[in-house]
Amino acid sequence: MVPGGIKDGTEGVIGAGKAPLYRIERAQQLMQREGVDLLVVVGSESYRYFTGEARERACLLIPQQGDAALLLPESEIHSYGGEIKALPYAALPQMLSQVNAFASRLGSKPRVAVIAEASTPLYMVEHLANALPGFEIKVARRIITALRMHKDAAEIRALRQAGKLAKEGMSHAIEQLRQGTTEALLAAEVECYLRRQGAEFARVGVNSGERSTSPERTATGKKINKHEAVVISISVAWEGYFAEMSRVATLGSAGEELHRLHGVYLKMLDSALEALKPKAKVMEAEKQATFLAYEHGYGELYPGGFIHGIGLGVQEAPYYEAYPEDALLELDANASLAVGHALLASPSAGGVRIEETVLLRDSRIEVLTRFPRDIAEV
Numbered sequence: 001m002v003p004g005g006i007k008d009g010t011e012g013v014i015g016a017g018k019a020p021l022y023r024i025e026r027a028q029q030l031m032q033r034e035g036v037d038l039l040v041v042v043g044s045e046s047y048r049y050f051t052g053e054a055r056e057r058a059c060l061l062i063p064q065q066g067d068a069a070l071l072l073p074e075s076e077i078h079s080y081g082g083e084i085k086a087l088p089y090a091a092l093p094q095m096l097s098q099v100n101a102f103a104s105r106l107g108s109k110p111r112v113a114v115i116a117e118a119s120t121p122l123y124m125v126e127h128l129a130n131a132l133p134g135f136e137i138k139v140a141r142r143i144i145t146a147l148r149m150h151k152d153a154a155e156i157r158a159l160r161q162a163g164k165l166a167k168e169g170m171s172h173a174i175e176q177l178r179q180g181t182t183e184a185l186l187a188a189e190v191e192c193y194l195r196r197q198g199a200e201f202a203r204v205g206v207n208s209g210e211r212s213t214s215p216e217r218t219a220t221g222k223k224i225n226k227h228e229a230v231v232i233s234i235s236v237a238w239e240g241y242f243a244e245m246s247r248v249a250t251l252g253s254a255g256e257e258l259h260r261l262h263g264v265y266l267k268m269l270d271s272a273l274e275a276l277k278p279k280a281k282v283m284e285a286e287k288q289a290t291f292l293a294y295e296h297g298y299g300e301l302y303p304g305g306f307i308h309g310i311g312l313g314v315q316e317a318p319y320y321e322a323y324p325e326d327a328l329l330e331l332d333a334n335a336s337l338a339v340g341h342a343l344l345a346s347p348s349a350g351g352v353r354i355e356e357t358v359l360l361r362d363s364r365i366e367v368l369t370r371f372p373r374d375i376a377e378v
Contacts, residue, residue, distance in 0.1 A: 020154070021083060023050050023147065024068050030143045031064045037110035038063055038103050039140055042124050043117035045312040046144050048240050051082055059095055060084070061102050069102060071095050096131035103132060113140035117313065145317040145326075149309060151334045155241060156359065159311070159336055162243035163357050163368025165202075165236045169194045170247055170369075173204070173232050174376045179251050180223060183208055186232075187219035194236050201237035206230065212351035215303060215343045226252045229350030231343070235314050242314045244338045245369035246355035249376035257349035262375055264296045265344050265352045269373075272306055272339050273358065273365055276331065282307050282318045283327035285339075293344060301345045310338045310357055335360045336368075 027050070031039060041047050041060035048054055050062070051070070059071040072080055074088040089095040103110055112135050116125050129137055151159065173190045183206035194202035205217025209228040217233040224230055233246040248254075248262060268289040275285035286306055293302040305321040315338075318326035331337075340355035354373050359366040 020050070020052055024062055024084075026147060027062055027143060028064055030146055031062070031113070034113070034140075034143055035111055036064065036113040036138075036140065036143065037106045038112045039115060039143065040099060040112060040128060041115045042128070043115050043120050045117055045119070045240075045316075046115045046148070049144075049148060049312055051084060053080075053082060054240060059099065061099065063102075063106055071098055092127065096127055099128065100131050103135060109135060111136045111138075113138050113143065115140045115144050141317075141323075145329070148311060149317055149329070149335050150332045151311060151336055151359070155311065155336075156334065158239045158241035159243060159357070159359065160368055162236055162238040162241050163245075165194055165197055165199050165238060166234050166243040166245045166357065166369050167371045168197060169202070169204070169234045169236060170232065170245060170371055173206075173234070174247075174249055174378060177224065177230065177249055177251065177376075177378050179226060182221050182223050183211070183219040184221055186224070190232075190234070194234075199236045199238060200240065201235070201242075203235045205233035207233075207351065209350065213301075213343070213345040213347070214351070224251060226250075227255060229254070229258055229352070231351050231353050233353060233355065237314075240312050242310050242312070243357040243368055244310060244314065244341070244355055245357060245371065246340065246353040247371065247373070247376060248352050248354065249378060251378055253377055254375045255349065257346060258352075259375065261298065261344060261346050261349045262352050262354075264292065264298060265340070265354050266373060267296075268292045268306065268344070269340050269354055269356070273356075276307075276337065276339065276358070276360060276365060278331055278333045278360060278362060280331050281328055282320055282331065286320060286327065289342075298344055298346060301347075303342055306342045307337055307339050308341055309336065311336050331360055333360055333362045 039062040062068045070084045070086040072086050077088045172193045187204040187206045190204045191202045206219040208224045208230040212229040212231045230249045235244050271288040272285040289306040293299045308319045309316040318329045320327045343351050343353045345351040357368045
């Protein structure tokens with residue numbers, strides 16, 4: 001509990017169970033370094049990082065010193081079993097009042113940082129700003145990036161299981177690929193298969209023929225035809241942690257140009273994996289991949305964005321496409337990355353994506369989605 005206790009709208013604290021509290025302690029150390037007095041966590045991914053729970057309407061309050069507090073809807077209090085003390089709220093205005101009361105206990109003008117994510121409603125961020133008039137408020141991206149880029153043992157176990165599911169899903173997709181089926185039917189079959197295997201989340205993109213040149217990972221009612229490129233992309237989560245992988249398949253033999261395009265992508269992937277190691281920067285591997293795309297004549301249609309972080313978010317730091325400054329981040333051992341995220345396309349051959357989820361170790365790359373990379377000619 002913060003010094004002086006929690007009152008004025010924040011009384012009624014209840015507690016239970018266990019949570020990964022060492023992550024909060026690490027956050028408090030970073031808060032001290034960054035000059036932040038209060039961390040307000042409303043992003044569902046980061047909430048899960050700190051608590052181990054999947055919730056959408058919770059708010060976690062972490063002071064620089066003292067115990068954190070958790071704001072939960074009254075209807076969810078009974079299901080909470082964590083060690084962080086929980087405060088019930090009836091509706092959003094009451095929750096915002098509790099945030100204000102908690103922050104006010106930290107001084108006359110505490111420095112507040114908010115952790116929000118792409119999935120966080122914009123109105124939530126706006127309401128938080130309005131609930132803290134006169135407070136210095138900023139986004140806490142540097143703090144959460146420093147925390148979540150380095151995966152601990154529990155996170156690595158979940159990532160490995162997600163990678164295993166992705167491999168099983170890809171094997172099943174290739175087994176189910178047959179003439180006359182549609183992209184959507186194949187995607188639905190694989191998603192259902194992954195759910196039956198215990199996946200918490202599964203999304204499968206199947207892009208065939210002229211649609212294989214689209215970077216969007218979708219699936220339509222288009223029938224899959226012989227000899228055309230079929231890009232199969234899988235995103236799957238186990239206990240909240242994601243793995244992504246992509247491969248290329250064809251019904252029957254693949255054409256010479258598709259094989260050539262595929263070979264260039266393999267070179268891009270190998271060069272990027274070679275460049276990724278602790279202390280390296282993402283931009284170094286990005287440059288390697290981009291250079292090879294241009295060297296082989298495919299650069300004009302190459303969008304970049306070959307690598308991004310992955311974990312509780314299917315796309316998280318380092319995420320160069322959305323945050324160019326991430327190109328300068330030094331990678332750490334135990335960083336998890338999706339490598340081969342970008343599509344390489346040719347108007348005559350179609351598209352290619354060979355994506356792996358990997359874990360950086362001290363002296364090697366651990367590929368979590370190890371699976372044959374050749375074109376699967378069914």
